[in-house]
Each structure stands twice: as C-alpha cells, then as structure tokens.
Amino acid sequence: MDYFFGEAPASNSSQNEGRDEDPRMLQVDDSEASSSRNDTEENSSSYDISRRVQELVDKIHNHRANDHKEIESFQQTIVDKVTEVCQQMKEDLYKAYExxxxxxxxxxxxxxxxxxxxxxxxxxxxxxxxxxxxxRDGLAVNGTAESMTD
Known part of the structure; x- marks a missing residue:
C-alpha cells in the first residue's frame, strides 16, 4: 500500500540526451535526486502508516479476542451458578417431599x-x-305362645 502525497517530477531526459553539460540537465539530476529522497521519505512514512494501521488492527483483534474470552468466562460462570441454584432447588424439593x-x-x-x-x-x-x-324374634315367639295359652 503505497501512498504518494506529491507529484513525481517530469523527466526531460529525452530532450536533454546529448547535452551533458546543460544546466537544465544538472537541475533535472538534482530534482531526480530530490525526488528519490522524497520517494524514500514517502515510502518510509507510508511504511510507518501501514505499520501503525496494522498495529491498530492487531490491537482491535486482540481486544475482540479478549472480549470473546470474557463473554465465554461470564457464560460459564452463569451456567455454573444456574446449575448450582437448580441443584439447591432439587435438594430443597426432595427435603420438602420427605x-x-x-x-x-x-x-x-x-x-x-x-x-x-x-x-x-x-x-x-x-x-x-x-x-x-x-x-325381638324370641319375644315375638313368646308373645304368640302366651297368647295361644290364654
């Protein structure tokens, strides 16, 4: 990812071939050297920016990984707590049943x-x-026998 913030100088080398001592040639050479330094500086700053962006992306990924670990830890803690509460409820129910x-x-x-x-x-x-x-049957039998004897 190369970013160039300035324009590259136009090359006049085809117009100046054969004129070794032309002052414009020296000027072009100086501008090419300057351009080379600027390109190196731009590449260096571009590299620094790329490196910093990558560090930020890595930092974000690390934070996300830590967040994921925290959520999993929280979830496990909740599951453990719910399991513990359910077990306690079972024990209380069995005690009530007894x-x-x-x-x-x-x-x-x-x-x-x-x-x-x-x-x-x-x-x-x-x-x-x-x-x-x-x-009653005995009395009835006695009562009928007495009435017959009378």
Whole structure:
C-alpha cells in the first residue's frame, strides 16, 4: 500500500540526451535526486502508516479476542451458578417431599387407626343388631305362645 502525497517530477531526459553539460540537465539530476529522497521519505512514512494501521488492527483483534474470552468466562460462570441454584432447588424439593411424606405417613397411620376402629364398631353394631333381632324374634315367639295359652 503505497501512498504518494506529491507529484513525481517530469523527466526531460529525452530532450536533454546529448547535452551533458546543460544546466537544465544538472537541475533535472538534482530534482531526480530530490525526488528519490522524497520517494524514500514517502515510502518510509507510508511504511510507518501501514505499520501503525496494522498495529491498530492487531490491537482491535486482540481486544475482540479478549472480549470473546470474557463473554465465554461470564457464560460459564452463569451456567455454573444456574446449575448450582437448580441443584439447591432439587435438594430443597426432595427435603420438602420427605417432610410431606413423613407428615402424610403420620396422617395415613391415624386414618388407618380410625378406619380400624370404624370397622370394629361396624362389626359390633352388626352383632348388636343380630342380638336385637334374635331378642325381638324370641319375644315375638313368646308373645304368640302366651297368647295361644290364654
């Protein structure tokens, strides 16, 4: 990438061939030497500009690479934190399940006891009902036998 900021001097060498001592020839030679120095300076400054531009581009790429690393690090940190929070939530849920299971177990035992008592009372009521039916039947039989003897 060469940048020239000045115009190159026109060469008069075809007009001045054969005139070795022409003052214009010396002037052309001086201007060519000056032009050569200017070209060297321009090439040097052009090289400096190119080098600085490349350094800036490299610096930008390095910053972008660092930004990318930072984002990946941040993302990994977030993933780790979310994983940790999810694990804690699971543990809390399992703890709540255990507590609820223990409470339900106690209540189920109480319900089982109540149902056993209800079943026992039901059997006792059936027995009492049978006895009352037998007593009533016995009284009815006795009442009809007495009325026949009278």
């Amino acid at each position: 507590e609820n299971s223990d409470e339900m177990q106690v209540k189920l035992m109480e319900l089982t006891n109540v149902l056993d008592m209800c079943s026992k009372l039901h059997r006792e009521l059936l027995e009492a009902s049978k006895m009352l039916t037998g007593l």
